[in-house]
Amino acid sequence: MTNNNRSQWDLGRFIQTLTYFEVIPFLNWVQDLIQGRPSSSKNIPDGAKQVGVILVAGATGGVGKRVVKRLLEQGYKVRALVRDIDKARSILNDDVELVVADITKSETLTSLIMANVQAVICCTAVRVQPVEGDTPERAKYYQGIKFYQPEIVGDTPENVEYQGVKNLVEAAAKYLPKVGQKLLFDFTKPSTELKNTWGAVDDVVMGGVSQSQIQFVEETALFAGHVSTANSGGFASVRTKNFAPPFNLSGYEGVELRLRGDGKRYKFLLRTETQWDGVAYSYSFNTEANTWIDVRIPFADLIPVFRAKTLKDSPPIDASKICSFQLMLSKFEYDGELNPKFSPGGFALQVESMKAYGGANLPQFILVSSAGVTRPGRPGINLDEEPPAVKLNDQLGGILTWKLKGEDSLRESGISYTIIRPCALTEEAGGKEFILSKVIILEEKSVARMSLGSV
Ligand SMILES: NC(=O)c1ccc[n+]([C@@H]2O[C@H](COP(=O)([O-])OP(=O)(O)OC[C@H]3O[C@@H](n4cnc5c(N)ncnc54)[C@H](OP(=O)(O)O)[C@@H]3O)[C@@H](O)[C@H]2O)c1
Known part of the structure; x- marks a missing residue:
């Protein structure tokens, strides 16, 4: 820990994150960051028909x-x-x-x-x-x-x-x-493929020191870690790799999460572009400490954002091409507003399943x-x-x-x-x-x- 709220940034973890999401080989990563091109086509999960x-x-x-x-x-x-x-x-x-x-x-x-x-x-x-x-x-x-x-x-x-x-x-x-429902991720019986699809993306990618991970325990996916505001950071998240072809959820109304949280307020984000750091569609939701709840996220209520800034001119989400999913705990709500339930430190969110709902x-x-x-x-x-x-x-x-x-x-x-x-x-x-x-x-x-x- 250095003074002025500066903490030791972890280069190893930064590289690990980019490698997991196939943004490197390191020499190509800048190019891949810009173009959103995965550096290899192997190991890319198939969102079209592989789930279900x-x-x-x-x-x-x-x-x-x-x-x-x-x-x-x-x-x-x-x-x-x-x-x-x-x-x-x-x-x-x-x-x-x-x-x-x-x-x-x-x-x-x-x-x-x-x-x-x-x-x-x-x-x-x-x-x-x-x-x-x-x-x-x-x-x-x-x-x-x-x-x-x-x-x-x-x-x-x-x-x-x-x-x-x-x-x-x-x-x-x-x-x-x-x-009318489609099971997207069943964490009660996670396959190796599913385990290899999700990984942590914390504020280390922006110089921060928050740390989180996803573990498959007690028939759930456990998103847990420690979030810190040091180095102007303040978020931890888990995200899927890009699916190719993407999920086509156009016949559905939204996504339902079965989860047990800790009373904090989280974000759920979807992306329709493969860019690493591009437009996302975000929805904030509260959890009840130690209580299982179903959270319904209508596609119509998703807010287009770039990082935590809302994008007024962005069209609504095109649910026919969802290429990645993300869960996040952030200090920020949107446009500089603070997350009203945020406090730095440990957190834990257990997810049992993610389903599309409202289908034919x-x-x-x-x-x-x-x-x-x-x-x-x-x-x-x-x-x-x-x-x-x-x-x-x-x-x-x-x-x-x-x-x-x-x-x-x-x-x-x-x-x-x-x-x-x-x-x-x-x-x-x-x-x-x-x-x-x-x-x-x-x-x-x-x-x-x-x-x-x-x-
Ligand atoms: N084929 C026709 O022209 C025709 C016409 C009208 C209706 N259908 C209907 O279409 C359906 C399929 O007919 P099909 O001609 O395909 O029959 P089939 O060629 O005799 O195939 C029957 C299948 O059922 C399996 N099977 C039998 N008992 C089983 C058990 N206890 N547990 C698990 N699997 C079992 C068999 O497995 P094994 O390989 O291990 O034996 C085989 O794979 C039937 O309902 C039939 O009445 C067929």
């Missing part, structure tokens, strides 16, 4: 493997729920995360399998195969589709189509985010069921005129009846869902009308419910 996983059950099956392929092509992060990992490795792309579970055994559907899951697509099915000895010559045709005399092998339709689906629905109901009611559970599930047992039905699946329902262990019960478990779950009831699927283009039915919007619960297909 789509879980595909039955990913090794005919429908499932095609669903996985399409999702990957569209840039989604996919987790495949499989029974046999070696089989899955031989069928699925390396980019797919594999988790082993059996939907008929609820104890295998653990929190690890459901962590960060944004939506579930269920393509599981009991195994149906041609009866032994059936040959291509004996294949039958129905509406141009070739089929063999089928039989169930392995587990029963009751176990897979009903109990299994019900188990998966119940696990999903426990872990899926609320309708998209389905979160898609169940691939089957055409004809409501037909078996329907009064007045003439089985001879029915398609094979309906005709053979009893012979196939009541497969359609149990599928309908599986659907019911989803309808009763409160999850926002889509049920697809396909006829026999082929690789050829359909050429038939797509039938959409039973669209019920339950306004008071904000749950969009729909089921697709022919009934």
